[in-house]
Amino acid sequence: MAADRAAVVLDEVGMTYTVRSADTRRVHRGGRALFDGARGVRTDRVEALKPLSLVVERGESVGVIGTNGSGKSTLMKLITGQARPTHGRVYATSTPVMLGVNAALVRQVSGEDNILLGCLAMGMSRAEAVQRRDQVARLSGLDDDALQLPLRAYSSGMASRLQFAIATSVDPDILVIDEALNTGDAQFRARTRRRLDELRAQAGCVFLVSHSLNTIKEMCSRVVWIEQGQLTMDGSPTVVTGNYARYTRHRSRGEDTAAERLLQEARDAVRRIRVDWAGGEP
Template sequence: MVDTDTKVRGALEIDPKREPIVVVDDLHIVYRVYGAGGKGNAATAFSRVLRRQHRPSMTEVHAIKGLSFVVYRGEAVGIIGSNGSGKSTLLKAIAGLLPPHRGGVYTDGQPSLLGVNAALMKDLTGERNIVLGCLAMGMSPAEVRDRYGKIVDFAGLKEGFIQYPMRTYSSGMGARLRFAIAAAKTHDVLLIDEALATGDAKFRVKSKRRVEELRNEAGAVFLVAHQLDTVKDMCDRVIWIEEGRMRMDGDPEEVVAAYTEATGK
């Protein structure tokens, strides 16, 4: 739970009239990459291994560098930035999947991360993945039965495909089903990482409506997407980060316009 009196340093301002649900306080994320920086081709590398010379090197990557912001209950926040800027790393940190090197992340409730590679089992049918996914989110069997039809309808799968193994689905079909499963439950904090990238225009309209419902029902929604129009349509606030640092935080139109001007995208 967010405890603004004891956990947040004075530099981070909290609006006393609103309810904070996520507080990111001077967050630094550092992770290690092993085997980076080796020289030579594959043959020379193999020769070094045989001679037990030059053990794989280790490089530290400082992915998030002192990010601080507060997200309030009911907000939908877009995260934009160039490839490698730290967007996905930030969502993983909020979800509790990456430990802070320094600073902290505090949430009121349980964050749920939905990524483009969300764990659905490719050898199982869409039907079985719906059941398993809903049960994994804490639904009862009765709740799964009640929501099953709505999930299939929301995903917009062609007739019969729900009985096919996931490996037969296109990337768009898989992405729609992942979002439909995740959106079937109210989340304290829903983190969406590129999971809407392959949806068509009709699905984006449905997704936007459902994101608004999730905001009203419970907590907050974070959205990482390269499609800037999607971010502007679905979010009421946008955070722009580059090289792990905050560049801008504010109105979607203003932030996206500044990002587009700076990057030419």
């Protein structure tokens, strides 16, 4: 791949957490197991994300799926710089914008004021924020009456729509959306799809984390499946979501052997990549 097409590069990126807890002693009295106080501190290491390499090109919209606790949010934190990987490095052509972090909402003030504050927080001048107001309002689908209400009066769906509209008002090169598009009607999803297409057309890339496979298939050009902290599949939305749906169906039915077999087959088929840097330096 040409170097000028890369937007985000993950070079053998992994994350291991160190967890400290009280080391308790268990004693048996009268046939019962009892805890008899702490004996010190025990340190455990939890591998939340096994080392993986990914190259995401400009113009791609990448869906990230996996069951709860699989490592999706850890991966997003590494990409956006909220956490530093314990293994490997993350490279990006610009600072990724995390929906819900860069566009924080204030519950005590109106939706109108939140648009202004959110745009200012993302680096716009006051004049630019005022100029973007109508665009943000249209994308959120909130009318003037709703925008005059304090945010605490909004439903979670209304707040999520406003948050997305503010976060995408700055045309970010790299946008990360973590479980923020599962609310809203068909019209909002259509507006969201158009906005993501605009961002991709401007040579940006989008990461979308969601449990809604329909949302992933509608809005993504590529899907990465992370399971048990390991890269399991990377490919077309239809193929990857189809395998993931079969895996979760086996799990829900208690068919653990079939689920593990599918998981291993998917991992065996994934094409591993190695990042080679020109001149040996990133």
